[in-house]
Amino acid sequence: MNTASDVLDLGPVVPVVVLEDAEHAVPTAQALLRGGISTIEVTLRTPAALSAIERIAAEVPEVVVGAGTITERGQAQRAAKAGARYLVTPGFTETLLDEVDDTGLPSLPGVSTVSEALRLAERGARALKFFPAEPSGGVPALKAFAGPLPELRFCPTGGITPDNASSYLALPNVGCVGGSWLCPRDLLAAGEWEQVETMARQAAQLG
Ligand SMILES: O=C[C@H](O)COP(=O)(O)O
Numbered sequence: 120m121n122t123a124s125d126v127l128d129l130g131p132v133v134p135v136v137v138l139e140d141a142e143h144a145v146p147t148a149q150a151l152l153r154g155g156i157s158t159i160e161v162t163l164r165t166p167a168a169l170s171a172i173e174r175i176a177a178e179v180p181e182v183v184v185g186a187g188t189i190t191e192r193g194q195a196q197r198a199a200k201a202g203a204r205y206l207v208t209p210g211f212t213e214t215l216l217d218e219v220d221d222t223g224l225p226s227l228p229g230v231s232t233v234s235e236a237l238r239l240a241e242r243g244a245r246a247l248k249f250f251p252a253e254p255s256g257g258v259p260a261l262k263a264f265a266g267p268l269p270e271l272r273f274c275p276t277g278g279i280t281p282d283n284a285s286s287y288l289a290l291p292n293v294g295c296v297g298g299s300w301l302c303p304r305d306l307l308a309a310g311e312w313e314q315v316e317t318m319a320r321q322a323a324q325l326g
């Protein structure tokens with residue numbers, strides 16, 4: 120997996136996960152894998168996130184672990200050091216993009232407008248996050264993006280559900296969708312790994 124476009128090809132759904140407890144990292148990744156999902160985006164929204172990334176990278180190497188919610192200076196470097204294999208940002212600043220690029224890792228920077236997508240295309244990006252997807256116009260917006268921006272592919276995230284995922288995945292400029300529905304906090308807190316596996320299995324079949 121070398122490019123951002125490769126990240127979009129890891130499967131139809133990227134689980135976006137908030138891990139409050141690093142002890143949950145390995146069982147979550149294993150449950151996703153048993154369900155047929157081979158990637159996990161661990162958001163840097165909790166103190167446990169970097170340790171969670173480290174554990175998944177070391178103990179569940181079959182799952183390609185990414186780091187999401189990169190919003191502050193230094194986070195890209197720390198995530199790369201922890202073993203993240205790709206980086207995701209909800210939006211971007213030039214500083215953030217420079218830091219992400221300096222890691223050498225593939226990345227999905229977040230955009231929600233054509234102008235933002237154009238700025239990233241100018242920097243060489245070909246694969247982007249579309250965030251927050253539903254509030255930013257959803258499927259009709261992405262359909263419209265394809266006209267002027269035919270070379271760009273997207274991972275819409277934000278408001279994606281098992282009910283609307285397929286309408287995104289049917290678009291030629293969508294490689295995969297991101298969503299938190301597979302790994303809700305209450306299931307992780309309760310150690311309900313079989314339920315995570317079941318939802319992963321359903322998600323893996325979307326298309
Ligand atoms: O902040 C939101 C996450 O990126 C994923 O969005 P979601 O909870 O709507 O799936």
Ligand SMILES: CC(=O)C(=O)O
Pocket residue numbers: 135162187188189207208209229250276297
């Ligand atoms: C939106 C997203 O995936 C992130 O927080 O990076």
